[in-house]
Amino acid sequence: MFYSSSAQWLFLTCLPKFGRSRWRAMLAVFPDLTDLLAKNSATLRAHGLHAETVAGILAWQQQDESNTFVNGVRQILLDCKRHDIGIVCWPHSDYPEVLRHIHDAPLVLYTLGDSSLLGHEQIGIIGSRNATPAGLDHARRFAAELSNRKLLVTSGLALGVDGAAHAGALDAGYATIAVVGCGLDRTYPNQHRRLGQRVVEKGLMVSEYPPGTPARAAHFPQRNRIISGLSRGILVVEAGLKSGSLITARMALEQGREVFAIPGSIHSPVARGCHYLIKQGARLVDTIDDILEELGASWLLPADCAAPNPAGALDSREIAVFEALGYDPQSTDTLCLATGLPADQLVQSLLLLELEGLVSSAPGGFQKIA
Structure with missing residues (x-):
């Protein structure tokens, strides 16, 4: 379990003092970043890694499950298996290329689904x-x-x-x-x-x-x-x-x-x-x-x-009401004045427009739906 590619990449995300700027710098030296996990302490220190990072890598090499970070990877793997969660790591074919090129891309993505x-x-x-x-x-x-x-x-x-x-x-x-x-x-x-x-x-x-x-x-x-x-x-x-x-x-x-x-x-x-x-x-x-x-x-x-003309199924009265409406709520009194329709006919037209999905009621009156 611990020697799988996913486990190695997960461990890199758990390492202390190994944030995005640091692993980005290391990626320029080690195109396969997991190669770091096989290096000795002198090599790791020579690349400027923090003492806590070096200690974590050495614990990984010894598979020391008493180490917080090593044990953390074990728990993540168990939880992913329990919940059917996939792990898409940096070199994985499913890792999206467009995401790889942002400056703070994640090393690992957890997935549920396709x-x-x-x-x-x-x-x-x-x-x-x-x-x-x-x-x-x-x-x-x-x-x-x-x-x-x-x-x-x-x-x-x-x-x-x-x-x-x-x-x-x-x-x-x-x-x-x-x-x-x-x-x-x-x-x-x-x-x-x-x-x-x-x-x-x-x-x-x-x-x-x-x-x-x-x-x-x-x-x-x-x-x-x-x-x-x-x-x-x-x-x-x-x-x-x-x-x-x-x-x-x-x-x-x-x-x-x-x-x-x-x-x-x-x-x-x-x-x-x-x-x-x-x-x-x-x-x-x-x-x-x-x-x-x-x-x-x-x-x-x-x-x-092709999208149909929404006004195609409306008569001239509904079209007049629709054209009088805006994208801010208008009261029925305002619409009666704008269309010249009596209140009962206006309400009937608004109801038809609402059923067609062209108009919605809102606080203050009615408005078009874009």
């Missing part, structure tokens, strides 16, 4: 945990359409936009990838337990944290760099000015990824982050083609899958 999906073209969808109904609808619709264009949707399984994006892909019959900030033997948030099961059944759940690791605040920015690192671009659906989504967008730019943002109402606090990103150069998105055009993609729907 790890071959890691190599697929991906688009990250992220946004507010306190999303509006319209934002949740945007996440679901864009996730379904992007999946249909052969882009695999990746997100973080959080409440709000993340969960809606995963559900949108799954409900449309496609796989999705969830990158989480805890061990894969846990579900966070607990409200997404069933959604997490669906992700594993149809797609893939990924973490850089071993089984037993609880969700901690510091893990989520780390998780976010993996979401952006796996993706060709990041779509921000809704975000406040202090949202973690803006941190992810910054990471995406640093990694050379495209950033897209959906605009919203100027009165909505969860639209301000998207507007900020657009001012900073993110691509404004109101249709899926905006994303595909920016990516230089050739993902086109077959002719028989």
Whole structure:
């Protein structure tokens, strides 16, 4: 067990004083980083490794299970076997090449589901945990359409936009990838337990944290760099000015990824982050083609899958009401004045539009669904 390739790479992640900057430096000297584990103490010290790192490697060579780090690897391997968790190490064929090239890539990924999906073209969808109904609808619709264009949707399984994006892909019959900030033997948030099961059944759940690791605040920015690192671009659906989504967008730019943002109402606090990103150069998105055009993609729907005209099944009264609506809520009194319709006819038209999925009720009245 201890001499397997997975065990060796796991041990490297457990070594004390062997963080990302150190192992990156060693990778330039030892293309197969596990070669370090066979070197003597003089060689290890000559390469500038910390005394605690050297002591850990020597304990590994002796298979000293009383050593905290050696025993830690044993426990991780047992837990992974118990929970059917896969281990994708740096040299593994399933380790995604795009992730390998970010400056702080993880040495090991833990997986539940189909790890071959890691190599697929991906688009990250992220946004507010306190999303509006319209934002949740945007996440679901864009996730379904992007999946249909052969882009695999990746997100973080959080409440709000993340969960809606995963559900949108799954409900449309496609796989999705969830990158989480805890061990894969846990579900966070607990409200997404069933959604997490669906992700594993149809797609893939990924973490850089071993089984037993609880969700901690510091893990989520780390998780976010993996979401952006796996993706060709990041779509921000809704975000406040202090949202973690803006941190992810910054990471995406640093990694050379495209950033897209959906605009919203100027009165909505969860639209301000998207507007900020657009001012900073993110691509404004109101249709899926905006994303595909920016990516230089050739993902086109077959002719028989073209989206129908949503107004095609409506009569002139419903069309007039639809055209009078905006993307901010409008009261029925305002709509009566704008359309010239009496209240009873207006309400009937709004009900029909709602049944067609074109309009939603909201505090303050009714609004279009993009």
